[in-house]
Amino acid sequence: MDCNTCDSPTAVVINKPEVVEVDLTITNKAKEMLSSAFGDEMSHALLVGVLSGGCSGYMYDLQIVESTDQDCQEVDIDGFRVLVPNATSHLLDGIEIDYVDRLMGGGFRINNPNAESSCGCGESFA
Amino acid sequence: MGVVQLDAYVLVLRGKDSLSFIDGLSTNRVEGTCTTVFTTSVAKIIDMVDVIDKGDFIALVGHGPYKEALIDHISQRILGQDVSIGDASASNLVYLSTEDIEVPDNVTKFNSFRGWLIVSPSNMNFEITMSVADYDEYRVENLIPIQGKEITPKSHPLACGLSDLVHESKGCYIGQEILARMRSRGRQGKQLVRLANPVVDATTIGETHSLAIKRIK
Numbered sequence: 275m276d277c278n279t280c281d282s283p284t285a286v287v288i289n290k291p292e293v294v295e296v297d298l299t300i301t302n303k304a305k306e307m308l309s310s311a312f313g314d315e316m317s318h319a320l321l322v323g324v325l326s327g328g329c330s331g332y333m334y335d336l337q338i339v340e341s342t343d344q345d346c347q348e349v350d351i352d353g354f355r356v357l358v359p360n361a362t363s364h365l366l367d368g369i370e371i372d373y374v375d376r377l378m379g380g381g382f383r384i385n386n387p388n389a390e391s392s393c394g395c396g397e398s399f400a
Numbered sequence: 401m402g403v404v405q406l407d408a409y410v411l412v413l414r415g416k417d418s419l420s421f422i423d424g425l426s427t428n429r430v431e432g433t434c435t436t437v438f439t440t441s442v443a444k445i446i447d448m449v450d451v452i453d454k455g456d457f458i459a460l461v462g463h464g465p466y467k468e469a470l471i472d473h474i475s476q477r478i479l480g481q482d483v484s485i486g487d488a489s490a491s492n493l494v495y496l497s498t499e500d501i502e503v504p505d506n507v508t509k510f511n512s513f514r515g516w517l518i519v520s521p522s523n524m525n526f527e528i529t530m531s532v533a534d535y536d537e538y539r540v541e542n543l544i545p546i547q548g549k550e551i552t553p554k555s556h557p558l559a560c561g562l563s564d565l566v567h568e569s570k571g572c573y574i575g576q577e578i579l580a581r582m583r584s585r586g587r588q589g590k591q592l593v594r595l596a597n598p599v600v601d602a603t604t605i606g607e608t609h610s611l612a613i614k615r616i617k
Contacts, residue, residue: 275410275452275459275492275508275519286411286471286485326477327424329572330441344480361480391441398572400441 328398402530439575463547540606
Protein backbone atom coordinates (compact mmCIF):
# COMPACT_ATOMS: atom_id res chain seq x y z
CA MET A 275 0.00 0.00 0.00
CA ASP A 276 1.40 3.34 -1.00
CA CYS A 277 1.50 5.58 2.06
CA ASN A 278 1.80 8.66 -0.13
CA THR A 279 -1.57 7.89 -1.56
CA CYS A 280 -2.94 6.88 1.82
CA ASP A 281 -2.07 10.27 3.25
CA SER A 282 -4.62 11.86 1.01
CA PRO A 283 -7.39 9.39 0.24
CA THR A 284 -10.68 10.78 -0.93
CA ALA A 285 -12.63 11.67 2.19
CA VAL A 286 -15.81 9.69 2.55
CA VAL A 287 -18.71 12.06 2.87
CA ILE A 288 -20.45 11.40 6.16
CA ASN A 289 -23.85 12.91 6.64
CA LYS A 290 -23.73 14.19 10.18
CA PRO A 291 -27.15 14.23 11.80
CA GLU A 292 -28.63 17.57 12.74
CA VAL A 293 -28.00 18.72 16.31
CA VAL A 294 -31.32 18.91 18.12
CA GLU A 295 -32.16 20.68 21.36
CA VAL A 296 -32.58 17.80 23.75
CA ASP A 297 -35.59 17.50 25.98
CA LEU A 298 -35.18 14.84 28.67
CA THR A 299 -36.73 13.85 31.97
CA ILE A 300 -35.51 12.08 35.07
CA THR A 301 -37.87 10.01 37.21
CA ASN A 302 -38.08 10.63 40.97
CA LYS A 303 -36.40 7.31 41.71
CA ALA A 304 -33.52 8.18 39.37
CA LYS A 305 -33.20 11.62 41.02
CA GLU A 306 -32.90 9.94 44.42
CA MET A 307 -30.14 7.68 43.16
CA LEU A 308 -28.38 10.57 41.44
CA SER A 309 -28.50 12.58 44.67
CA SER A 310 -26.85 9.70 46.42
CA ALA A 311 -24.24 9.33 43.68
CA PHE A 312 -23.45 13.06 43.48
CA GLY A 313 -23.28 13.52 47.26
CA ASP A 314 -22.11 17.06 47.98
CA GLU A 315 -20.63 17.45 44.51
CA MET A 316 -23.61 19.09 42.83
CA SER A 317 -21.21 21.02 40.62
CA HIS A 318 -20.54 17.72 38.86
CA ALA A 319 -22.67 16.69 35.91
CA LEU A 320 -24.32 13.58 34.54
CA LEU A 321 -22.93 12.94 31.06
CA VAL A 322 -25.43 10.98 28.97
CA GLY A 323 -23.67 9.68 25.90
CA VAL A 324 -24.04 7.10 23.18
CA LEU A 325 -21.25 4.85 21.91
CA SER A 326 -21.30 2.69 18.82
CA GLY A 327 -21.43 -1.04 19.42
CA GLY A 328 -23.52 -3.39 21.48
CA CYS A 329 -25.96 -5.95 20.12
CA SER A 330 -28.17 -3.32 18.54
CA GLY A 331 -25.59 -0.86 17.27
CA TYR A 332 -25.63 1.88 19.89
CA MET A 333 -24.87 1.71 23.61
CA TYR A 334 -25.77 4.18 26.33
CA ASP A 335 -22.91 5.60 28.34
CA LEU A 336 -23.65 7.30 31.67
CA GLN A 337 -20.86 9.03 33.57
CA ILE A 338 -20.60 11.51 36.41
CA VAL A 339 -18.02 14.06 35.32
CA GLU A 340 -16.60 17.38 36.45
CA SER A 341 -16.25 18.50 32.86
CA THR A 342 -15.82 17.04 29.38
CA ASP A 343 -14.00 18.07 26.23
CA GLN A 344 -16.95 16.89 24.13
CA ASP A 345 -19.14 19.49 22.47
CA CYS A 346 -22.21 19.24 24.73
CA GLN A 347 -25.46 20.93 25.54
CA GLU A 348 -26.32 21.32 29.21
CA VAL A 349 -29.75 20.73 30.67
CA ASP A 350 -30.65 21.64 34.24
CA ILE A 351 -33.20 19.35 35.83
CA ASP A 352 -34.07 20.17 39.45
CA GLY A 353 -30.51 21.23 40.16
CA PHE A 354 -28.88 18.31 38.35
CA ARG A 355 -26.54 19.28 35.53
CA VAL A 356 -27.04 16.90 32.61
CA LEU A 357 -24.65 17.02 29.64
CA VAL A 358 -25.62 15.60 26.25
CA PRO A 359 -23.01 15.51 23.47
CA ASN A 360 -24.28 17.30 20.35
CA ALA A 361 -23.02 14.42 18.19
CA THR A 362 -25.60 12.12 19.75
CA SER A 363 -28.39 14.59 20.50
CA HIS A 364 -30.57 13.19 17.69
CA LEU A 365 -30.54 9.80 19.47
CA LEU A 366 -31.31 11.14 22.93
CA ASP A 367 -34.05 13.72 22.44
CA GLY A 368 -37.09 12.80 24.52
CA ILE A 369 -35.44 10.17 26.72
CA GLU A 370 -36.49 9.39 30.26
CA ILE A 371 -33.77 8.42 32.72
CA ASP A 372 -35.18 5.93 35.20
CA TYR A 373 -33.79 3.75 37.96
CA VAL A 374 -34.83 0.13 38.30
CA ASP A 375 -34.40 -1.22 41.81
CA ARG A 376 -33.88 -4.97 41.66
CA LEU A 377 -31.13 -7.43 42.49
CA MET A 378 -30.47 -8.61 38.95
CA GLY A 379 -30.42 -6.22 36.02
CA GLY A 380 -31.11 -3.21 38.21
CA GLY A 381 -29.63 0.24 37.86
CA PHE A 382 -30.19 3.27 35.66
CA ARG A 383 -32.40 2.65 32.63
CA ILE A 384 -33.06 4.85 29.68
CA ASN A 385 -36.46 4.82 28.05
CA ASN A 386 -35.87 6.11 24.55
CA PRO A 387 -38.68 6.95 22.14
CA ASN A 388 -36.12 7.06 19.29
CA ALA A 389 -35.14 3.42 19.77
CA GLU A 390 -36.61 1.00 17.21
CA SER A 391 -35.34 -1.96 19.21
CA SER A 392 -33.29 -2.74 22.28
CA CYS A 393 -31.24 -5.74 23.36
CA GLY A 394 -32.18 -7.85 26.35
CA CYS A 395 -29.95 -6.10 28.85
CA GLY A 396 -31.31 -2.65 27.91
CA GLU A 397 -27.87 -1.12 27.39
CA SER A 398 -27.96 -1.31 23.62
CA PHE A 399 -30.48 0.08 21.16
CA ALA A 400 -31.02 0.72 17.48
CA MET B 401 -0.80 -21.60 -8.05
CA GLY B 402 -0.41 -17.83 -8.47
CA VAL B 403 -1.72 -14.29 -8.11
CA VAL B 404 -5.24 -13.10 -8.93
CA GLN B 405 -6.63 -9.56 -8.83
CA LEU B 406 -9.63 -8.96 -6.56
CA ASP B 407 -12.50 -6.55 -7.06
CA ALA B 408 -11.82 -4.72 -3.81
CA TYR B 409 -12.11 -1.39 -2.07
CA VAL B 410 -9.61 0.10 0.36
CA LEU B 411 -10.91 2.38 3.08
CA VAL B 412 -8.47 4.25 5.30
CA LEU B 413 -9.52 4.92 8.90
CA ARG B 414 -7.62 7.43 10.99
CA GLY B 415 -8.04 8.43 14.61
CA LYS B 416 -7.24 6.92 17.97
CA ASP B 417 -10.60 5.15 18.22
CA SER B 418 -10.38 3.37 14.85
CA LEU B 419 -9.53 -0.13 16.10
CA SER B 420 -11.99 -0.13 18.99
CA PHE B 421 -14.63 1.27 16.64
CA ILE B 422 -14.19 -1.65 14.22
CA ASP B 423 -13.99 -4.09 17.13
CA GLY B 424 -17.32 -2.90 18.55
CA LEU B 425 -19.14 -3.38 15.25
CA SER B 426 -17.81 -6.65 13.87
CA THR B 427 -17.67 -10.37 14.65
CA ASN B 428 -13.97 -10.92 15.31
CA ARG B 429 -11.81 -9.49 18.07
CA VAL B 430 -10.03 -6.59 16.39
CA GLU B 431 -6.84 -5.61 18.18
CA GLY B 432 -4.66 -5.25 15.10
CA THR B 433 -4.34 -6.81 11.67
CA CYS B 434 -6.99 -9.50 11.18
CA THR B 435 -10.07 -10.42 9.17
CA THR B 436 -13.55 -9.67 10.48
CA VAL B 437 -17.17 -9.54 9.35
CA PHE B 438 -19.76 -6.78 9.65
CA THR B 439 -23.28 -8.11 10.11
CA THR B 440 -26.79 -6.70 10.34
CA SER B 441 -29.01 -7.00 13.41
CA VAL B 442 -30.26 -10.32 12.01
CA ALA B 443 -26.65 -11.51 11.51
CA LYS B 444 -26.68 -11.26 7.72
CA ILE B 445 -23.39 -10.26 6.15
CA ILE B 446 -22.70 -6.67 5.13
CA ASP B 447 -19.11 -7.45 4.17
CA MET B 448 -16.05 -9.38 5.26
CA VAL B 449 -13.05 -7.08 5.54
CA ASP B 450 -9.35 -7.52 6.05
CA VAL B 451 -8.22 -5.05 8.70
CA ILE B 452 -4.62 -3.97 8.16
CA ASP B 453 -3.05 -2.02 10.99
CA LYS B 454 -0.45 0.29 9.46
CA GLY B 455 0.34 2.12 12.68
CA ASP B 456 -0.83 5.63 11.86
CA PHE B 457 -3.91 4.40 10.03
CA ILE B 458 -6.09 1.34 9.57
CA ALA B 459 -6.93 -0.01 6.13
CA LEU B 460 -10.16 -1.92 5.55
CA VAL B 461 -10.08 -4.09 2.45
CA GLY B 462 -13.44 -5.43 1.35
CA HIS B 463 -15.43 -6.46 -1.71
CA GLY B 464 -15.99 -3.65 -4.24
CA PRO B 465 -19.75 -4.05 -4.76
CA TYR B 466 -20.33 -4.04 -0.98
CA LYS B 467 -18.47 -0.78 -0.34
CA GLU B 468 -21.42 1.57 -0.15
CA ALA B 469 -23.34 -0.71 2.21
CA LEU B 470 -20.36 -0.92 4.54
CA ILE B 471 -19.72 2.83 4.49
CA ASP B 472 -23.39 3.46 5.23
CA HIS B 473 -23.29 0.95 8.09
CA ILE B 474 -20.20 2.29 9.83
CA SER B 475 -20.33 6.00 9.08
CA GLN B 476 -23.60 6.60 10.95
CA ARG B 477 -22.06 5.02 14.06
CA ILE B 478 -18.96 7.16 14.40
CA LEU B 479 -20.87 9.64 16.59
CA GLY B 480 -18.34 11.52 18.74
CA GLN B 481 -15.47 9.05 18.32
CA ASP B 482 -12.09 9.99 16.89
CA VAL B 483 -12.49 8.21 13.56
CA SER B 484 -12.32 9.58 10.03
CA ILE B 485 -12.83 7.57 6.86
CA GLY B 486 -11.10 8.02 3.53
CA ASP B 487 -11.52 6.05 0.33
CA ALA B 488 -8.18 4.94 -1.14
CA SER B 489 -9.72 2.44 -3.57
CA ALA B 490 -8.70 4.41 -6.65
CA SER B 491 -5.06 4.59 -5.63
CA ASN B 492 -4.58 0.95 -4.68
CA LEU B 493 -5.09 -2.42 -6.32
CA VAL B 494 -5.72 -5.59 -4.35
CA TYR B 495 -4.45 -9.05 -5.24
CA LEU B 496 -4.50 -12.44 -3.65
CA SER B 497 -1.59 -14.84 -3.90
CA THR B 498 -1.84 -18.50 -3.03
CA GLU B 499 1.85 -18.47 -2.09
CA ASP B 500 4.09 -16.21 -0.05
CA ILE B 501 5.87 -14.05 -2.61
CA GLU B 502 8.40 -11.23 -2.31
CA VAL B 503 6.88 -7.75 -2.64
CA PRO B 504 8.45 -4.27 -2.79
CA ASP B 505 8.52 -2.09 0.33
CA ASN B 506 5.58 0.03 -0.74
CA VAL B 507 3.35 -3.02 -1.17
CA THR B 508 1.48 -4.38 1.84
CA LYS B 509 1.19 -8.14 2.30
CA PHE B 510 -1.07 -9.86 4.81
CA ASN B 511 -1.55 -13.59 5.38
CA SER B 512 -5.30 -14.19 5.56
CA PHE B 513 -7.20 -17.46 5.62
CA ARG B 514 -7.74 -17.08 1.86
CA GLY B 515 -4.04 -16.74 1.06
CA TRP B 516 -1.71 -13.75 0.91
CA LEU B 517 -3.59 -10.51 0.45
CA ILE B 518 -1.51 -7.91 -1.40
CA VAL B 519 -2.36 -4.20 -1.53
CA SER B 520 -0.32 -2.35 -4.10
CA PRO B 521 -0.27 1.25 -5.36
CA SER B 522 -2.34 1.34 -8.55
CA ASN B 523 0.54 2.83 -10.55
CA MET B 524 2.59 -0.34 -10.02
CA ASN B 525 2.45 -3.18 -12.48
CA PHE B 526 1.82 -6.31 -10.47
CA GLU B 527 1.87 -9.51 -12.51
CA ILE B 528 -1.34 -11.54 -12.53
CA THR B 529 -0.40 -15.20 -12.90
CA MET B 530 -3.68 -16.94 -12.16
CA SER B 531 -7.04 -16.75 -13.92
CA VAL B 532 -10.30 -16.37 -12.03
CA ALA B 533 -11.20 -19.92 -13.11
CA ASP B 534 -7.93 -21.25 -11.65
CA TYR B 535 -8.56 -19.33 -8.45
CA ASP B 536 -12.06 -20.81 -8.24
CA GLU B 537 -10.58 -24.29 -8.63
CA TYR B 538 -8.13 -23.52 -5.82
CA ARG B 539 -10.97 -22.26 -3.63
CA VAL B 540 -13.08 -25.34 -4.27
CA GLU B 541 -10.13 -27.56 -3.42
CA ASN B 542 -9.48 -25.69 -0.14
CA LEU B 543 -13.10 -24.81 0.78
CA ILE B 544 -12.43 -21.06 0.66
CA PRO B 545 -15.46 -18.76 0.31
CA ILE B 546 -15.37 -15.37 -1.42
CA GLN B 547 -17.67 -12.39 -1.47
CA GLY B 548 -20.27 -12.36 -4.21
CA LYS B 549 -20.44 -16.16 -4.39
CA GLU B 550 -20.54 -17.72 -0.93
CA ILE B 551 -20.20 -14.60 1.22
CA THR B 552 -23.31 -12.60 0.37
CA PRO B 553 -25.90 -10.44 2.17
CA LYS B 554 -28.20 -13.48 2.14
CA SER B 555 -25.89 -15.51 4.39
CA HIS B 556 -24.75 -15.31 7.96
CA PRO B 557 -21.06 -15.94 8.71
CA LEU B 558 -21.57 -19.40 10.19
CA ALA B 559 -23.29 -20.59 7.00
CA CYS B 560 -20.63 -19.57 4.54
CA GLY B 561 -17.46 -20.89 6.12
CA LEU B 562 -16.54 -17.91 8.29
CA SER B 563 -16.96 -19.51 11.73
CA ASP B 564 -13.33 -18.80 12.57
CA LEU B 565 -14.04 -15.08 12.15
CA VAL B 566 -16.85 -15.14 14.72
CA HIS B 567 -15.13 -14.74 18.07
CA GLU B 568 -16.70 -16.86 20.78
CA SER B 569 -16.10 -14.66 23.79
CA LYS B 570 -15.81 -11.04 22.69
CA GLY B 571 -18.41 -8.54 23.80
CA CYS B 572 -21.55 -7.48 22.02
CA TYR B 573 -21.69 -6.40 18.38
CA ILE B 574 -24.55 -6.09 15.93
CA GLY B 575 -25.85 -9.59 15.16
CA GLN B 576 -24.02 -11.19 18.09
CA GLU B 577 -27.11 -12.41 19.93
CA ILE B 578 -28.28 -14.42 16.92
CA LEU B 579 -24.88 -15.93 16.15
CA ALA B 580 -24.31 -16.83 19.80
CA ARG B 581 -27.72 -18.48 19.99
CA MET B 582 -27.07 -20.51 16.83
CA ARG B 583 -23.79 -21.73 18.25
CA SER B 584 -25.02 -22.51 21.74
CA ARG B 585 -28.00 -24.46 20.41
CA GLY B 586 -25.97 -26.18 17.70
CA ARG B 587 -28.35 -24.87 15.06
CA GLN B 588 -26.27 -23.26 12.39
CA GLY B 589 -28.73 -24.09 9.65
CA LYS B 590 -26.78 -24.17 6.42
CA GLN B 591 -23.05 -24.72 6.02
CA LEU B 592 -20.46 -24.32 3.30
CA VAL B 593 -19.64 -27.72 1.83
CA ARG B 594 -17.53 -29.17 -0.97
CA LEU B 595 -19.39 -31.82 -2.96
CA ALA B 596 -18.64 -33.97 -5.98
CA ASN B 597 -20.24 -32.73 -9.20
CA PRO B 598 -22.97 -32.38 -10.24
CA VAL B 599 -24.12 -30.09 -7.42
CA VAL B 600 -27.53 -28.42 -7.38
CA ASP B 601 -27.37 -24.70 -6.43
CA ALA B 602 -23.57 -24.65 -6.41
CA THR B 603 -22.05 -21.30 -5.49
CA THR B 604 -18.74 -22.09 -7.22
CA ILE B 605 -18.44 -24.83 -9.80
CA GLY B 606 -15.11 -26.65 -10.14
CA GLU B 607 -13.96 -29.33 -12.55
CA THR B 608 -14.77 -32.30 -10.35
CA HIS B 609 -16.18 -30.73 -7.18
CA SER B 610 -18.14 -27.60 -6.31
CA LEU B 611 -18.90 -25.40 -3.33
CA ALA B 612 -22.44 -25.02 -2.06
CA ILE B 613 -24.25 -23.77 1.02
CA LYS B 614 -26.44 -26.64 2.16
CA ARG B 615 -28.55 -27.49 5.15
CA ILE B 616 -26.77 -30.14 7.20
CA LYS B 617 -29.01 -32.74 8.83
